Amino acid sequence: MAIKKRGTLRAKARKRAGFESSATTKAIASKERLLDKLVKEKVSRAEKVPSLDANQSGISKSSIRRRKRKLREQLSAKLSDLETALIDTTKVQERVEEEHEDEAVSRKKLDHRPNPHSARGAMALAKKEGERFKAVLKETEFRENPFASLKEAILRNNSL
Structure with missing residues (x-):
């Protein structure tokens, strides 16, 4: 007789789906907040230039919004480049650590005993x-x- 399992696959799938969806929405929201903050900082610096002043004649609100949107897109591209660079460096560091571990520690032997759960x-x-x-x-x-x-x-x- 097999040993009884503690959880069902459906329960695990539900738990995983709920966790991943909330984590991704939080990540997207935090990224958007960061981009908005960077755009505001850049616009506040650029307000000294007369072309971004909304009160001046000849410049509409839509053009200012368009400029802000373009700045946000440029910053998001730079942010994604930064993320890929960070991911690449962490991958390189992981590879180096794995190589050192392989040299230092011999491989563990596999456990070929029968699984009582099946x-x-x-x-x-x-x-x-x-x-x-x-x-x-x-x-x-x-x-x-x-x-x-x-x-x-x-x-x-x-x-x-």
Whole structure:
């Protein structure tokens, strides 16, 4: 019999979907706030130039909005370039760290024991346990003193 699983795949999928959607919306919102802040700073610096003054004649609000939008697009392009540069540097650092770890630490051996959570693994474990129990029953020591020999067999199997 397999060991009962604690959660269902649907519950895990729902949890993952809810977490990812809230995280992405937060990331997008924070990026937009950062871009707006940068545009305001750039516009406030540029207000000293008479061409961005809204009160002057000949300049409409829509043209000022258009200029702000263009500045925001330029900043977002620069921000995305910065993000890719940061990602590239972190990838390089990770590769270097992995190379050092590979040199320093030998590879771990894989665990080939049967998985008790799957039906196939549970069947394999039951088969092994049955073989061990049959071997214990066939021993002459078991016939003479059953409890002591079972205790020894259990201790021997736990040490393996």
